[in-house]
Amino acid sequence: MxxxxxxxxxxxxxxxxxxxxxxxxxxxxxxxxxxxxxxxxxxxxxxxxxxxxxxxxxxxxxxxxxxxxxxxxxxxxxxxxxxxxxxxxxxxxxxxxxxxxxxxxxxxxxxxxxxxxxxxxxxxxxxxxxxxxxxxxxxxxxxxxxxxxxxxxxxxxxxxxxxxVAVPDPATAMAWLSERHADRDRRDCELALELADGAPLLADAWLSGAGLEIGLAIRDGLGAVLNGRADETALIAQWQETPAESWRWLARFSQLWLHGVLASPPAVLAEAPIPAAGQGAERVLEECWKQALEGGRLAGRPVRQDWLLQSWLSEWRKLAAGG
Ligand SMILES: [Zn+2]
Incomplete structure (x- = not known):
């Protein structure tokens, strides 16, 4: 070891x-x-x-x-x-x-x-x-x-x-990840590590399977909603296939978008639409984050996930209206 x-x-x-x-x-x-x-x-x-x-x-x-x-x-x-x-x-x-x-x-x-x-x-x-x-x-x-x-x-x-057990420094984590995924672009490793909030084994799991691509697809869907160009029914149908995972991504992207509003956009959102600060976006993103955590908590229960996801999306849509 x-x-x-x-x-x-x-x-x-x-x-x-x-x-x-x-x-x-x-x-x-x-x-x-x-x-x-x-x-x-x-x-x-x-x-x-x-x-x-x-x-x-x-x-x-x-x-x-x-x-x-x-x-x-x-x-x-x-x-x-x-x-x-x-x-x-x-x-x-x-x-x-x-x-x-x-x-x-x-x-x-x-x-x-x-x-x-x-x-x-x-x-x-x-x-x-x-x-x-x-x-x-x-x-x-x-x-x-x-x-x-x-x-x-x-x-x-x-x-x-x-x-x-602490998250390692980014250089250590990147060296480890890029050695394990020599077939991947370094950029993919960086994005996976950013999405995983620095946790190497989580990034590793995403890079080993389709996790990173699923995450980026959810990011693109969220961006499309903000640009008014999303097929929302298709989005919900897609998210609903693996609700627990989808909720985790929605919570994570709520955090990352909030970071973009309050400070500067993280690399993974470099090309995504980021609402302006000070127009209520912060509050909406916090609400989205909380709802996503709650959704995740209910993911294994007999609850209509499509309704929960609809309701989450209508909160998210407020970011487009405000921006
Ligand atoms: Zn022994």
């Missing part, structure tokens, strides 16, 4: 040292923006904890524990995740998880539980976990990962050790 994600090196070394000096808390909570590498770091820590013969601060990759981890079948690692078709981690899952963690380890003398995404523990599930977080037995660790610390109850966060 040492060179795969260079911006995680410092945090990795710090975890390693804490573990060696037996002062790594039993419940590290990995925090930070989506796509910054929290989960990668947590998975690395789990391999490091489980490895029977770590070498120079890294899991050796060769011992029995490392082979089991590589095969995804280490019997002393337990994962608490969302069940398919569920929006929350449920209390029964937590009970099973706690029971598993109390079994005698079968490989080394350590057991680890991973909770991802930790912010999806519902209230009962979080409560059921408190005692385990409070009084972990000897060689047991819990690693929690969240994009959204605010959604975790304080009763949980106060029992964890916060490990904030």
């Amino acid at each position: 040492s060179n795969s994600y260079p911006w995680l090196d410092i945090e990795r070394q710090s975890l390693n040292q804490a573990l060696d000096e037996q002062r790594l808390g039993h419940a590290p909570l990995f925090l930070g923006s989506p796509g910054v590498g929290k989960r990668v770091l947590a998975e690395w820590l789990v391999r490091r904890i489980m490895c029977l013969e770590p070498f120079e601060g890294e899991p050796c990759g060769e011992c029995h524990a490392c082979s089991l981890m590589a095969g995804g079948a280490h019997p002393d690692l337990f994962r608490l995740e969302l069940l398919e078709d569920k929006n929350e981690i449920l209390v029964d899952q937590v009970r099973d998880f706690i029971a598993s963690l109390s079994l005698t380890p079968s490989v080394g003398n350590r057991r680890v539980g991973m909770i991802v995404p930790a912010d999806r523990l519902n209230r009962n599930a979080a409560n059921a976990l408190l005692k385990t977080l409070e009084e972990p037995s000897g060689e047991v660790w819990l690693a929690l990962v969240t994009d959204n610390e605010d959604r975790l109850p304080v009763t949980v966060t106060s029992r964890c050790q916060r490990r904030y």
Whole structure:
């Protein structure tokens, strides 16, 4: 891992040292923006904890524990995740998880539980976990990962050790991205990184699939609405195909357009129409941002997405009227 994600090196070394000096808390909570590498770091820590013969601060990759981890079948690692078709981690899952963690380890003398995404523990599930977080037995660790610390109850966060994973400096992120996507224009990498707010793994995912192109298509659609040249029915139909993703883009573009109004247009909006400041555009964009977040929250629920998107678009259209 040492060179795969260079911006995680410092945090990795710090975890390693804490573990060696037996002062790594039993419940590290990995925090930070989506796509910054929290989960990668947590998975690395789990391999490091489980490895029977770590070498120079890294899991050796060769011992029995490392082979089991590589095969995804280490019997002393337990994962608490969302069940398919569920929006929350449920209390029964937590009970099973706690029971598993109390079994005698079968490989080394350590057991680890991973909770991802930790912010999806519902209230009962979080409560059921408190005692385990409070009084972990000897060689047991819990690693929690969240994009959204605010959604975790304080009763949980106060029992964890916060490990904030920061967005790397743009030069580091760009060097990493352009090496991975040598087939892409450097410009594409820059736009993806800007849209991802500097989070390299998010930009990477978009560049690996059609994500960047989908984002840019949504940008162009929004620009066309402002220029009065959009086929709005077609836009809604398109956005509705993947509502959760569309809402994320609409929220992100509301932010970027607001940045354009208040300061200067970001590179990704260099050719987009930007409303003038001081004519209410700021308020409309803030409202659009809030509505998009709310839309995203409702995306998995039985709600008419086309209505929500219509209503969002009529708010967005006010920018054209004002400009
Ligand atoms: Zn090993």
